[in-house]
Amino acid sequence: MLHSRTPSLSVARTYSPLPVTLASGQGAWVTDVDGRRYLDFLAAYSAVNFGHSHPRLVAAATAQLQRITLTSRAFDNDRLGPFAEALASLARKDLVLPMNTGAEAVESAIKVARAWGYRRKGVPAGTATIVVASGNFHGRTTTIVSFSDDPGTHDDFGPYTPGFRIVPYGDIRALRTAVDDSTVAVLLEPIQGEAGVIVPPPDYLPAVRALCDERRVLFVADEVQSGLGRTGTTFACDLVGVVPDLYVLGKALGGGIVPVSAVVGNEDVLGVLRPGEHGSTFGGNPLAAAVGLEVVRMLASGEFQARSRELGEHLHERLRALVGQGLLAVRGAGLWAGVDVDPSVGTGRAVCEALLARGVLAKDTHGSTIRLAPPLVVERHEIDRAVDALEDVLTR
Ligand SMILES: *Cc1c(COP(=O)(O)O)cnc(C)c1O
Numbered sequence: 001m002l003h004s005r006t007p008s009l010s011v012a013r014t015y016s017p018l019p020v021t022l023a024s025g026q027g028a029w030v031t032d033v034d035g036r037r038y039l040d041f042l043a044a045y046s047a048v049n050f051g052h053s054h055p056r057l058v059a060a061a062t063a064q065l066q067r068i069t070l071t072s073r074a075f076d077n078d079r080l081g082p083f084a085e086a087l088a089s090l091a092r093k094d095l096v097l098p099m100n101t102g103a104e105a106v107e108s109a110i111k112v113a114r115a116w117g118y119r120r121k122g123v124p125a126g127t128a129t130i131v132v133a134s135g136n137f138h139g140r141t142t143t144i145v146s147f148s149d150d151p152g153t154h155d156d157f158g159p160y161t162p163g164f165r166i167v168p169y170g171d172i173r174a175l176r177t178a179v180d181d182s183t184v185a186v187l188l189e190p191i192q193g194e195a196g197v198i199v200p201p202p203d204y205l206p207a208v209r210a211l212c213d214e215r216r217v218l219f220v221a222d223e224v225q226s227g228l229g230r231t232g233t234t235f236a237c238d239l240v241g242v243v244p245d246l247y248v249l250g251k252a253l254g255g256g257i258v259p260v261s262a263v264v265g266n267e268d269v270l271g272v273l274r275p276g277e278h279g280s281t282f283g284g285n286p287l288a289a290a291v292g293l294e295v296v297r298m299l300a301s302g303e304f305q306a307r308s309r310e311l312g313e314h315l316h317e318r319l320r321a322l323v324g325q326g327l328l329a330v331r332g333a334g335l336w337a338g339v340d341v342d343p344s345v346g347t348g349r350a351v352c353e354a355l356l357a358r359g360v361l362a363k364d365t366h367g368s369t370i371r372l373a374p375p376l377v378v379e380r381h382e383i384d385r386a387v388d389a390l391e392d393v394l395t396r
Pocket of ligand 1: 045102103104106140189193223225226251
């Protein structure tokens with residue numbers, strides 16, 4: 001078998017991966033080309049919420065592989081309807097717009113919000129604005145990077161798409177000032193993942209919901225990373241009892257097997273798009289829909305959300321004990337944590353390399369912040385093992 005131990009020189013250098021080459025995975029564990037095992041505390045940025053090679057998801061994908069995988073939306077397929085019905089029911093909404101990647105789903109929500117603004121709200125053609133938050137991460141397409149305030153994501157990729165206003169995240173007053181008659185949507189992550197698992201003040205999202213109702217603006221929640229069990233609830237918005245107009249979903253929706261994303265909303269909003277106005281060759285394909293349906297069925301029982309909630313309490317309790325012992329702060333919800341490493345201990349990158357040497361995979365987000373997001377199938381003793389490794393790195 002051909003084993004590759006260093007990243008190929010033929011791969012464009014848009015990432016700087018940790019020095020490990022993975023070859024297989026099972027549950028919360030992955031194995032490298034030399035047979036070394038690691039606990040996966042990144043879970044592909046929450047795309048692997050159900051662990052690697054979950055038997056139910058592998059079975060659903062394998063069965064579908066042998067039937068039919070792609071029809072295009074020129075024809076209906078027998079998996080799309082059941083997937084859409086199950087996902088709409090999970091989200092308590094009417095309609096599902098299937099796409100593939102998270103960025104595509106965000107782009108789709110932007111198109112829906114603009115069309116809704118012109119056709120329903122009566123915003124003059126070509127003038128719609130969407131308010132977004134500082135520190136946002138919504139993907140890598142040209143329109144989305146236009147409203148990023150992270151230089152590495154944004155700079156040198158202009159000219160930029162107009163129609164976006166950036167306000168400080170978590171600041172309802174700033175949001176109130178930015179919303180005017182041209183505003184069609186507020187687009188937010190209910191917890192900001194890439195920014196370092198930033199949890200807004202508890203009254204923020206309810207106030208955003210109230211402001212959007214008052215000003216007749218859509219509340220679009222980008223739950224691509226925060227959704228589908230990660231925070232101990234189906235959606236992060238559930239933590240504060242808020243229901244957005246549109247959910248943007250991705251990552252875990254594809255079970256870590258295929259890219260599956262979706263915009264989910266009610267008829268009065270998502271129904272504005274007419275045949276021919278939006279589409280995707282692969283969106284809603286039978287393989288994606290079969291896997292997505294199994295993902296939704298798994299979430300419908302609530303068992304993964306419960307695991308995330310209960311084990312998340314344990315994870316956070318253990319991490320909080322390290323504040324003052326090499327950690328400056330711990331944030332998050334469920335099995336999702338952002339930890340700020342004391343810079344005197346080392347950079348986030350250096351800590352992740354030391355964790356790698358101890359058999360734990362994690363990834364720094366910005367500077368000295370590390371995100372911990374194990375698959376929701378992780379066991380309590382595996383959490384202890386990973387936190388023990390972190391403690392060893394921080395206090396050695
Ligand atoms: C990862 C992510 C995206 C982009 O998803 P891709 O599948 O990488 O395009 C969008 N929004 C949020 C909140 C994300 O975390």
